[in-house]
Amino acid sequence: MTFIPSEAFKSISYPSRTVKRADRAIRCAPFQLHFFQTIRDNSVFLTTIASNSGVESGYTRSPVSELVAENSLLWLIQVGVLRREVDGQGITDSFRLTPLGRQLVEKWEQQGNSLPTASLCDRMGNTISRGFGLFS
Template structure:
């Protein structure tokens, strides 16, 4: 298990492979660190991320169709970085960081204001993990 150092609260220990997969997924996602930094403080709605709003809010580098943005956010949920916000009526279109996501974002914020760029190997491994997932009982 790999602890990620966090100054705000005791660290939860996550398996090294889970941390690596989550870091790789974020590096390959079309989002900027500012989005995740905002999610540390409050939930962010899909409409603020998709389209021109994403560029204006400094959440994305390019305009993303809503479906593309949502699919990428859902992948980050699968990797353990994000969770869907819930209100009294059920699920919303807003997203927040999980404890793992908070720890990773804090680590990256200490290193600078940009996420590390993904390598070609990162992109290939992320695509493999994303589209060719094995059932849990096989792993």
């Protein structure tokens, strides 16, 4: 197994459109910055994100169903922020940050210790992108 230092993640350059889409998707998701900070270093299982356990862990702002949590996580995978963990038997129900997700979390940590609030325009754009499978 090869260890890649975190500095290597900073060297990856993404198109501005990709970064903007990922930024908007995270801000529109029901998750707190603490969730993204946690999955940067540790995998988190879906069952600890959904329902009251997500709120108690500081992962979500309010309780979300397992379906809502999974759909949000799958969208974040599509935009390149998250990946599913894989074990010896295949894909699991736990999630980790991608290098793009790490870059965004580091940016928000430097700006303060919370995610910026998504505007109504952000939410509408994110909904349209998700609904039609568009990457705008």
